[in-house]
Amino acid sequence: MNDKPVTLYRHMKDLPSTHLLGSGTAMCSGCGGLEALHEIYDIIGEKSLYVNAAGCMTLLSVYPFTPFRGSWLYTAMASAAAGAQGVRDALDILLEKKQMKADEDMQVVVLSGDGSAYGMGLSATSSAMERNLDFIYICYDNEGYGNTGQQYSGATPHAARTSTSKGSSGFRGFKKDLFSIWAAHKPTYVATVIGSEPVDLARKIEKAMQLKGPRLILALSPCPTGWDYDPQDSVEIGKLAVKTGIWPLKEYVDGKVRHTKLPKQRLSVDEYLKRQGRFNHLYQPDRNDKLINEIQIDVDDYWSEVVE
Amino acid sequence: MNRVLLTGNGAAAWGARLAQAEYIPAFPITPQTEIIETLAQWIDQDKMTARLVTLESEHSMITAAAAAAVTGVRVFSATSSQGLLYAMEMIYTVSGWRAPFVLVNVSRGLASPITLEPDHNDVLAARDSGCLQIHCSTCQEVLDNTLIAYRLAEDPRVRLPVIVNLDGFYLSFTREPVLLPEIESVKNFIGEYNPENMRFRAHEPMSHAVAVLGGAPYSYFRYQTHLAVENGLAVYDELAKEFEQQFGREYGVIENYFADDADYVFVMMDSFATKAKDAVDKLRATGWAIGLLRPRLIRPFPAERFRTLLSGKKAVAVIDQNISMGMGGVLHSELCTALYGQPQTPEIVASFIGGLGGRDITVEEFFEIAKSIRHADEINQTPSPRLLYTETELREIRKLQSLANVKLHGFGETS
Amino acid sequence: MYRIRFHGRGGQGMKTASRILGTAFFLEGYEVQDAPRYGAERRGAPIFAYVRAAKQTIHERGVIQQPDLVIIADESLASVSSAGTLIGIDKHCVLLIVSNESPESWKHRLNLDCTVLTLAYEQLDIHQISYAGIVCTGAAARLTGIISNETLQRAIKQELAAFDESVVANNLHQALDAYKKMAEHEACVQKSQEISADNYQAPEWITLPFDDANISAPAIHASANSVQIKTGLWRSFRPVIDYQHCKHCWWICSTYCPDGAINVDDSGQPQIDYDHCKGCMVCVAQCPSHAISIIPEQQAEVAAPEVTAIPGDKR
Secondary structure, three states: OOOOOOOOOOOHHHOOOOOOOOOOOOOOOOOHHHHHHHHHHHHHOOOEEEEEOOOHHHHHOEOOEOOOOOEEEEOOOOOHHHHHHHHHHHHHHHHHOOOOOHHHOOEEEEEEEHHHHHHHOHHHHHHHHHOOOOEEEEEEEOOOEHHHOOEOOOOOOOOOOEOOEOOOOOOOOOOOOHHHHHHOOOOOEEEEEEOOOHHHHHHHHHHHHOOOOEEEEEEEOOOHHHHOOOHHHHHHHHHHHHHOOOOOEEEEEOOEEEEEEOOOOOOOOHHHHOOOHHHHHHOOOOOOHHHHHHHHHHHHHHHHOOOO | OEEEEEEHHHHHHHHHHHOOOOEEEEOOOOOOHHHHHHHHHHHHOOOOOOEEEEOOOHHHHHHHHHHHHHHOOOEEEEEOHHHHHHOHHHHHHHHHOOOOOEEEEEEOOOOOOOOOOOOOHHHHOOOOOOOEEEEOOOHHHHHHHHHHHHHHHHOOOOOOOEEEEEEOOOOOOOEEEEEEOOHHHHHHHHOOOOOOOOOOEOOEOOEEOOEOOOHHHHHHHHHHHHHHHHHHHHHHHHHHHHHHHHHOOOOOOEEEEOOOOOOEEEEOOOOHHHHHHHHHHHHHHOOOOEEEEEEOEEEOOOHHHHHHHHOOOOEEEEEEOOOEOOOEOHHHHHHHHHHOOOOOOOOEEEEEEOOHHHOOOOHHHHHHHHHHHHHHHHHOOOOOOEEOOEHHHHHHHHHHHHHOOOOOOOOHHHO | OEEEEEEEEOOOOHHHHHHHHHHHHHHOOOEEEEEEEOOOOOOOOEEEEEEEEEOOOOOOOOOOOOOOEEEEOOHHHOOOHHHOOOOOOOOOOEEEEEOOOOHHHHHHHHOOOOEEEEEOOOOOOHHHHHHHHHHHHHHHHHHHOOOOHHHHHHHHHHHOOOOOHHHHHHHHHHHHHHHHHOHHHOOOOOOOOOOEOOEOOOOOEOOOOOOOHHHHOOOOOOOOHHHHOOHHHHOOEEEEEOOOOOOOOOOHHHHHOOOOOEEEOOOOOEEEOOOOOOOOOHHHHHOOOOOEEEEEHHHHHHHOOOOOOOHHHHO
16 A cells, blocks of 8 residues: 555545535435435536436436436436447547547446346446446445335345345345456456545545546445435444445455455444344344344454455 | 349348448347348458447347437447347337437247247337337348438437338348449438437536426327327338439338229238239239238338228238237237228228248238138128138147147047 | 259258359349248258249249259258158159269159159268259259359359359369259259139138147147157268277267267167267267278168167167
């Protein structure tokens, strides 16, 4: 970590204080995904074209209003990455043929929830990486099919209650490791971020913007509606996800994974879980030590292998 | 102009090449694959300037096609059968983007059971999508109508995807003489694609294909797409006239083969319709007043034209190479809808379903169809819909079933 | 209209044969339609291709049911009903078989009353079977009486433009040789009588009865009944085990045979199931003691007309 890159973003005060993404959208109040998106949008800027997969953020643009200062194309749940392919290829063709000025070019960005990114859209995304598509893929990961009422998805964590896992043990499966799935394709850049760590986020977007090729920004997106907590706690829960080690902030670049924020003294997962209604059944009527332990051991195991 | 032997697939590829398609998202599927292979080879040999990208599915292929079209380049793509159905979500979606591009569909029957040979249930599944459909019966038509399709798709009164349909095997792998127009004259006919303000540029932000809340705005956008599809009829007329002036080949919205003075009329689409022409020739040789009407455009459906052309006819036989399970032939239903309650409308509009999965329709069957509608007219009673199937064919399937160890007890004839 | 059908095996150049003939007709000023017919393309499996040629626009489509000329490039297919070689052959039709046997013996064997011709050939090497088609084209061109020697050459050069000169030269040689050999039968192919709407055989239409789903679903209630399909018909050459040299290793040829067509009998002898061996020759390539050799099918049929023990069928 000697060769620290030059960055514009060292402190909170370095971040923009006015924001590019328009307000007035239909996202839930306290939406952690929107928080991450507006932070990202500030750095990527308005010379951008967002290709949107079906999910909560389908409703960012509802006729006749759009929050985007740049452009946006709504596709479908399975094929946003293919939409990015079509747009990128068309822009390249126009540039090659000099039918478009270079300054009319845009950063092509996919915007997708976890339902699409971890599931239905994965095939199109994997293929875009095969083709080394020059694009940024933003996944706002609220760990369930949020837009339809938080059914479990491939991103749902172990033991979480969702509307399709309401039993006493919650979701029996485990969260899929999308970071590693992406990294296995050897793309240009993969990073986890969270809106509650905006400096870390800004640096990563800054770095991603300096690169070309497939780049993933995987943003854990605390979701008051789906995770069942008071909207005012969104940032706090995001910070706890990092402090408990549940959401490691890291990046993959040049074949190496590097953690960008090491929780010095990791808090117990309790601190994160007990703040959210979706984990209530782990504490009431009685504390479910077995499940809570499983979650803690999982986190401990992860960090025991992290050498920095 | 050079007259050469080309397959239907070759003709489609030439259409894309002459139209100077700039972007070709692709995915292989029999019997279409030869089209994208041909284009890929031309691009490799620098005979064509375009970017061909193989996506991982037809769903992605159509997404990329339309995304590129709305960014402002000329797009060609091709598929068939299961591929078209796999893409169906996007086929319906991208018409709403008002994305003009040309998609060639090489018709092939749908699973199950899976097969390779043609019928039209694949392309008719896209009937209500907002894509226009041009159906071809010769390789020449495939080439010429691919060119016309670009004008139609890009016309400001339409601005929609256009599907050009040809039958697998019967056209896709069959060579026929095709006149290849010179590229300069095609350039002259098609011109450059002008997306006007429907494109993505950094300094002209556009949020496209957005959601709506409420039925009224939704209905507005959907009706507008419907009106644009309907405009296709008059625009196709204009383009066909212009095409004829420039290239000398005539394309009507409905091909009329000796139907004007006919009492009896066959109605069918795509390549099997040339078999009906053969039957018309032979029937006429023995004194029949019979003809053929073949709709080239299925969407928009030329209802008014059919009313005029069929006015005063004694009887009509619609031969559908498709089947809407639980209803029957799609073209038959559509034609009846167009004709019902109109003055002078033929009283007999009989339905025949045949040619599914490439089952041949013999000239003798056309004779028999003609006879049965003449008889229906004489007794003034519309016959029940008929599935073209023979005793020999049923005997053959019984043999296959016995090889498959299917217990045949319980069906009428053998118990 | 002329209606011509070519029968052969995948890999014998039937599609090219039909294309060259189609192009030759086209160059002679005819309207043309040519097409290959195959399911999923398989080397060695029976396939066919057809050509229609007429002075006026061709409206007829699809497989030719009433041919004027049928050419069988591979004589082993002549009597195989599943290959469909004889479909629609009537009195007026001409049948040409590439064979060293006499037309009379074929006429007798196939019980036909049409004109049967044969075209003698020299035994082709296993690597030369792709020339079978071109021989047929040359012969067909002469039999129609329409296509001149020069046109045939032009058509071949046009259709084989992608190949190098030696391949083209070899094809020209083969085609022109066949063209010459058919001189005495020039123009023997006659156009058939067109079917009349006054006098035709009506189709026996039926009303399709309803069958329960357990009958009418596309399901096979059997295990491994594919052995009823004699893929041995795909073969024009066969592997033959020389038991003098076979070391009875038991398993090498048997394991590697992709079709499971070699089984070891109780006495430890590998037996090739010729009903199913497709002639890929993997066994020949893998046999450690080089005890398996390749012989042309025709020779084998003379030597060992019938193989009775088929281990594969007993399972």
